[in-house]
Amino acid sequence: MEVWKLKYxxxxxxxxxxxxxxxxxxxxxHDNSDKKKFYGLVExxxxxxxxxxxxxxxxxxxxxxxxxxxxxxxxxxxxxxGFDAFGLPTENYAIKNHIHPAKVTHxxxxxxxxxxxxxxxxxDWDRVIxxxxxxxxxxTQWIFLQLYKHGLAYKATMPVNWxxxxxxxxxxxxxxxxxxxxxxxPVIRKEKSQWxxxxxxxxxxxxxxxxxxxxIERVKTQQRNWIGRSTGAEVTFHSTNGDPIVVFTTxxxxxxxxxxxxxxxEHALVAEWKEKGLLKNVEDVEAYxxxxxxxxDLERAELNKEKTGVKLDGVAGxxxxxxxxxxxxxxxxxxSTYGTGAIMAVPAHDDRDWAFAKKFGCEIIEVVSGxxxxxxxxxxxxxxxxxMVNSDFLNGLTVKDAIPAITKWLEEKGIGEAKVNYKLRDWxxxxxxxxxxxxxxxxxxxxxxxxxxxxQLPLLLPDVDSYEPTDDGESPLSKMTDWVNxxxxxxxxxxxxxxxxxxxxxxxSWYYLRYMDPHNDKALASKEALNYWSPVDWYNGGMEHTTxxxxxxxxxxxxxxxxxxxxxxxxxxxxxxxxxxxxxxGEKMSKSRGNVxxxxxxxxxxxxxxxxxxxxxxxxxxxxxxxxxxxxxxCKRFLDKVWNLAESCKDxxxxxxxxxxxxxxxxxxxxxxxxxxxxxxAIAAMMSLVNEFGQNGCTKGDxxxxxxxxxxxxxxxxxxxxxxxxxxxxxxxxxQPWPEYDESKTVASVLNLVVQVNGKxxxxxxxxxxxxxxxxxxxxxxxxxxxKFTQGMNxxxxxxxxxxxxxxxxxx
RNA sequence: GCCGGUGUGAUGGAAUUGGUAGACGUAGUGGACUCAAAAUCCACCGGUGGCGACACCGUGCCGGUUCGAGUCCGGCCACCGGCACCA
Numbered sequence: 001m002e003v004w005k006l007k008y009x010x011x012x013x014x015x016x017x018x019x020x021x022x023x024x025x026x027x028x029x030h031d032n033s034d035k036k037k038f039y040g041l042v043e044x045x046x047x048x049x050x051x052x053x054x055x056x057x058x059x060x061x062x063x064x065x066x067x068x069x070x071x072x073x074x075x076x077x078x079x080x081x082g083f084d085a086f087g088l089p090t091e092n093y094a095i096k097n098h099i100h101p102a103k104v105t106h107x108x109x110x111x112x113x114x115x116x117x118x119x120x121x122x123x124d125w126d127r128v129i130x131x132x133x134x135x136x137x138x139x140t141q142w143i144f145l146q147l148y149k150h151g152l153a154y155k156a157t158m159p160v161n162w163x164x165x166x167x168x169x170x171x172x173x174x175x176x177x178x179x180x181x182x183x184x185x186p187v188i189r190k191e192k193s194q195w196x197x198x199x200x201x202x203x204x205x206x207x208x209x210x211x212x213x214x215x216i217e218r219v220k221t222q223q224r225n226w227i228g229r230s231t232g233a234e235v236t237f238h239s240t241n242g243d244p245i246v247v248f249t250t251x252x253x254x255x256x257x258x259x260x261x262x263x264x265x266e267h268a269l270v271a272e273w274k275e276k277g278l279l280k281n282v283e284d285v286e287a288y289x290x291x292x293x294x295x296x297d298l299e300r301a302e303l304n305k306e307k308t309g310v311k312l313d314g315v316a317g318x319x320x321x322x323x324x325x326x327x328x329x330x331x332x333x334x335x336s337t338y339g340t341g342a343i344m345a346v347p348a349h350d351d352r353d354w355a356f357a358k359k360f361g362c363e364i365i366e367v368v369s370g371x372x373x374x375x376x377x378x379x380x381x382x383x384x385x386x387x388m389v390n391s392d393f394l395n396g397l398t399v400k401d402a403i404p405a406i407t408k409w410l411e412e413k414g415i416g417e418a419k420v421n422y423k424l425r426d427w428x429x430x431x432x433x434x435x436x437x438x439x440x441x442x443x444x445x446x447x448x449x450x451x452x453x454x455x456q457l458p459l460l461l462p463d464v465d466s467y468e469p470t471d472d473g474e475s476p477l478s479k480m481t482d483w484v485n486x487x488x489x490x491x492x493x494x495x496x497x498x499x500x501x502x503x504x505x506x507x508x509s510w511y512y513l514r515y516m517d518p519h520n521d522k523a524l525a526s527k528e529a530l531n532y533w534s535p536v537d538w539y540n541g542g543m544e545h546t547t548x549x550x551x552x553x554x555x556x557x558x559x560x561x562x563x564x565x566x567x568x569x570x571x572x573x574x575x576x577x578x579x580x581x582x583x584x585x586g587e588k589m590s591k592s593r594g595n596v597x598x599x600x601x602x603x604x605x606x607x608x609x610x611x612x613x614x615x616x617x618x619x620x621x622x623x624x625x626x627x628x629x630x631x632x633x634x635c636k637r638f639l640d641k642v643w644n645l646a647e648s649c650k651d652x653x654x655x656x657x658x659x660x661x662x663x664x665x666x667x668x669x670x671x672x673x674x675x676x677x678x679x680x681x682a683i684a685a686m687m688s689l690v691n692e693f694g695q696n697g698c699t700k701g702d703x704x705x706x707x708x709x710x711x712x713x714x715x716x717x718x719x720x721x722x723x724x725x726x727x728x729x730x731x732x733x734x735x736q737p738w739p740e741y742d743e744s745k746t747v748a749s750v751l752n753l754v755v756q757v758n759g760k761x762x763x764x765x766x767x768x769x770x771x772x773x774x775x776x777x778x779x780x781x782x783x784x785x786x787x788k789f790t791q792g793m794n795x796x797x798x799x800x801x802x803x804x805x806x807x808x809x810x811x812x
Numbered sequence: 813g814c815c816g817g818u819g820u821g822a823u824g825g826a827a828u829u830g831g832u833a834g835a836c837g838u839a840g841u842g843g844a845c846u847c848a849a850a851a852u853c854c855a856c857c858g859g860u861g862g863c864g865a866c867a868c869c870g871u872g873c874c875g876g877u878u879c880g881a882g883u884c885c886g887g888c889c890a891c892c893g894g895c896a897c898c899a
Contacts, residue, residue: 218816218894225815225895232899249899262899307897333897343899351813352897423898543893617837619825623818624892631824634837640852669828681826684836691836754832759880761832799879804831809879 008643010607014716018117026732027079027122031517031529035076039533040067041512041572043541043549044082044129046504047108049093052115053589054597054615054627055581059540061612062578062621062679064121066538068712069674071122072738078533079122080515082129083109087504088166088182091435095467101435105132115599119608120715122734127518131507136514137437138458139524140506143556145440145451146563152198153429155449160428162190167469169194171428171503173226173548181548189293192473195439195500197427199555203227204420206554215575216622219546226547228423233407235416237261237344240316240325241278243269248339248421251349251382252410253402256391257367258344259357261317261328262309264336265292273315280313285330292332307333307356319344320415321392331356339421347378354378367391368399427552429503434467434476436501444488444495453489461501475499508549509556512536512571524565531567539572550575576677579624581615586626597627609714610636616679616713635683639717641690642710645698646721652699659702662692664745670709671738679713686710700725705739754805755780757789773800780806 021027042063045056067079085105094101109130116123129136147153161170165185169192174181199206207227210220232250239245245261263270265288273279274286288310309331316325333352334343347357347364354377357364364374368386371379379386381399388394393409394402410416430439440452440459452459462483467476477499478484488495510524516533517525541550557571582588583595590596602611613635619625650656655663666689673682686709693702703725711718711733722733730736748769753776755763763785767776777798780786786808793810800806 221816222894228895228898230898247899251899331897333899335898338898345899350899352899355897421898423895546894614837617824623825626824628824628838631838637852638837680824681836684826687836752832756831756880759878764832797879799831801831804828805880807831807879 008640008717010609010639010716011604013720014118014120014603014608017716017719018120020719021122021732021734022117022125024732025126026735027077027124028126029078029080029124030076031532033076033532035074037078037533037537038067038070038075039078039516039535039537040070041080041515041536041539043545044084044508044511045112046087046089047083047085047105047112048089049104049108050591050596051108051111052599054599054602054611055589057119057599057611058581058615058621059542059578060116060119060121061615062677063538063540064612065616065674065679065712066677068122068715068734069671069738071734072708072712072736074737078127078515079124080127080129080518081116081121081123081125082127082511082515083112083131084504084508084511085109085130085132086436086502086507088168088433088435091433091467094435100463101467102132105130118603119599119612122715127515129511129514129518131437131511132435134458134460135521137507139514140437140502140510141440141452141457141459142454142524143510143560144437144502144506145454145457146565147197147559148441148451150559150563152201152559153195154198155193155195157191157193159189160192160194161187162192162473163187166433167471167473168432169428169430171505171548172425173427173551174503190473194428195430195441195498197429197555199427199552200422200424202555202558203229203422203424205558206424206551209554209558209570213570213573213575215572216577218543219550219575219577222543222546223551226424226551229420230422231418231420233410233416234340234419235320235344235410237317237320239269239273239328240318241273241276243272245269245317245328245342246340247342247344248419249344251346251403252406252416253388253391253394253397253399254346254349254367255319255321255344255406256394257346257348257365258319258326259347259363259365260326260345260360262331262334262343262345262356263328264334264341265289265330265332266336267330267341269342270312270330273312278314281310284310285312288330295332307331307352307359309333309356309360311360320413327362329356329360337425338423348374349378349380351378351380365390367394427555429506430498430500431503432473432475432500433469434461434464434501436503437461437506438477438501439498441498442486442489442495443498444491444493446493447488447490447495450489450495456489459497475501477501505549505552509553510560512539512553513560513566530565534566535568535570536572538574538576540576540578543577577622579620579622581618582624582626584627584629589627597629602632606632606636607639607716609639609717613638613683613714617683619680621677621679638683638687638690639714641694642706642717643721645690645693646703646707646725649693649703650697650699653701653704654699655701655705656696656699658696659689659692659698660745661748662689663702663705664742667705667709667739667741668743668746671741674712683713686713707733708736708739711736751803753780753803755783755786756805756807757786758809759807762786762789773798776800776806777808780808 040063042059067077071077090101090104094104161175163170163180163185165183175187178187180187207224207229230250233252234246234248237245279285309329312328315328317328319326345353347353348366349368366374367390369389370386384398384400386399388397388402407418438459438461442450444450462480464476464480484497486495486497513525517529520526553571560566561569587593614632617635666685669685670682707718707721715734718733750766751769753765753767754761755765763783765779765783767779790810793812795808796811797809
C-alpha cells in the first residue's frame, strides 16, 4: 500500500468537512419521519459582543456528542440552536456607540454563528431562531395575550425591586443578595404599576410534577426550595374593637402559647385603626412605619439579629382558643408579602418570637414539653419528642398528633382552616427598557386595559431616536408619541399603548417549541410538529437558570398545556447541568481578570477536534473545572497518534485477535459513558485503546471501529480518516451505525486473579476461566509468594469473588 | 441557621458501586534520536526503610461494621453553591 505520511492538517480538514456536512444537510431533523425521535437541547446563548468563550462549548459539545450518538443509533434527531437576543447589554452597547440594537444583534449573531460552525457542532442550521425577529416575537406576544385572557396577567401597583443602574424593575428571581443579578448594582424598593404573571397559581403543580421528570436532584431541590411550600393553618383572631385579624401559622398546635401578635408595618389594619383614632401612640407607630419603608430587603435581612418594633397602644388581640387578651406589635420581622402579613407569636417555641419577646418583655408560656427551659431558649422540635402541656384539650398529645387535632377543632368552630403557603411570588413582567418585546396592551380611559386584537400581531418595536432609559422610570418608548397614541380596540376612542417591554426571560420561556416548527406563521408550531417532537428529551443547561428560565418556562408550558396548545404537561423530560470552566488559577473567567480563553485561539493552534476533546476530558462534566493551556496538548497528541495509526495500520478489514478484547470493552464503555455524561472516562478509554493499538499493531478493521467511536467527539478527523481508509463510498463517518459490541470477544480464556491473605494483596495468579472455586483456592495456595504468609497457618475460610480475587483467611 | 455538593499523588482527575487505590492526561526526572532545539520514542514518577527481592504506612480527622472500606454506619473539620426574620 502507498504510504501517505501526510501531516494531521486540522486547519484544512476542519473547514472542508464543515462545508460538506452543511451541503449534504447531514444534521437536519426530519419532520415527517417514521423513526424514533430524539430532541436534544442546549440553552441558546445571548449573542454578546465578546463572542463565545470556552465556557460555551462545554454543554454544546456534550449534547452534540449525545445527539451524534443518537443519530448513529438510528434516531431522527432534533438538535437546534438559536439566539436569545433581547437584553440590556446590547441596548447599552447601542446607546454608547449610537448603533441601532437590531444592527448590533445582527452582527453579534453572525459572529456567534461562525464560531459555532467552526467548532463543528451538528446543529440543524435551517431551524435557527432569533427572539428579536418579529416573526418570532409575534408568538411571544400571542402567548402573553392568552395569559391575559385567562386571567394570569394583570397590572398591579405594588412595591417592586428597582435596579438603580439598569433603571428598570426586576423579578424577585433576578435579585441576588439584594443586588441586581445582571449588573450587581443595589436594588431598592419602588412603588410602581407593573404587569404581573400569576406563576403562584401554578406553585403546587410546579412542585408535584417534578416527580414525573428526570431532572438531576439538585435542580429539583432548588426549585422546591424556591417555591417554598409550607403547610399550616390560617386562624382568625380578633382585636379588642372587634376587627378580625387573620394569621398564618405552621404550628397551630402551639396556639395556647400565643402571648402576643405581630403585624407587618404595612398591614392595612394599622392604618384603619389610626383612622378610627384608636391608637394612642400614633407618632411612634408612624415613625416606625416610615423607617421600615425606607429599608431595602437587604437592610431588613442584615438587621435580623436585633429585633425592632412598636407596641400598639389602645388596641389588643384576643386569643380565640382561650379568650386571653394579648398585645399587638408592628415589626418588620413580619413580612407583608408572605402569608397574611400578620402572625401569632409563640415565644416558647419559635426562635424569632423568643428573641422579640425577650427584648420587649412578653410572656413566654411553654405548651410543648420535652425541651430545655423555655425561658432560656425556644424549643422548636416538631416531631414526636414533644408532648403538649398548658393546652387544655390538647394536653398529652404529641406535636404530630396535636396539629391535625387542633386544625379539626378550628374548622369545626369556624375559627380557622388548614392552609398551604408558598414563598414564590408572582412574576413581575414589565421592564422600562427599549430592547424587548412590546407588551400588546392598550389603555383606554373608558374601557381600561384592552388586549390588542391577535390579527394585529406582531406589535412591532418602533424606531426611536434615543434608547436611553429615563430617570422618571418610564420606558424610552413612552417618548414616541406617534406610537404610543392609538385607538382603543374596543370603543375606537383615543387610547395609549403600554410602553414597558417584556423581560429577557419571555422569549426563552417557549423557544424550544419554536424549533419544532420554526417557520410557521399560522401558529407558534403546528400540532403535528408538537405531537411528534414533544417533549424535549434531554435538556442541558446552567444551574444559574434553575429558579429563573427553567422555572418560568415550566410555568408557561403548563399554561399552554392547560389551553390545549401543547401535548405534554412538562416541557423537558430530562435536565442535566454542567460545571463552569474556570480560568487558570481557579477563578471565574472575566474580562477584568484577563483570564478569558477565546476558543478561536485554541482552534487556530490545535484545531476544533482537540478543543472539543479537551473540554470533555477536562474533568467530571457536572463539576467546575480549571482550564489548563498545557493539558490541551495531551488531546492533540492523542489525535496525532490516531492519525499515525490510520496511516500505518495493516490493510486488513478484519478486527485483529490481539486487540479484540480491549476493542469490544471500549465500545461498550464509550457507549455507556456517553449516556451517563462521563465523557472524560470515555475519552480515557479510547486513549488506552490507542496506546494498545500502538503496542500490538492494528488492522484497518480495528481502526474502522475506533474512528466510528471517535466521530461524535472529534468529528472532523474521523471523517478525514474514514475517507482516507477508503470508506467514503459508505457515506459520512458520522452517519455510520455505532460499532457492534460482541461480548464474547471480551471473555478471556485465562483470568488474572488477585490473591489476598487476611485481606492484604500478596500475589497475582492466572487461572483458567472455567476453574471452580476449589481449583482457584488450590492455585492460590500453591503460589510461592502466598505460601510465605500461609506457612504453618491453618486456612479457616476462603472468599472467592468471581473474576476478581480470592481472599484466604488463615490463623496460626 | 437550613438544604445540597465536594475533600484521593506535584497537578486535572479514575476506581466496574464493598474487591489490586492512583486508570487516562499534564507537569517533572533519566535516556534515545538531533550540530542544536522542537517534535517523537523508551523508562521512572504517593511516602518511609532497604543495594535488592520486599516490608510497612497511605484516599480531610476520630471511631465502628466487614474476610475486605476511597466506597457503608456514627461523630467531627474544611471548602464551594443555594435559601434565609417565609411565621
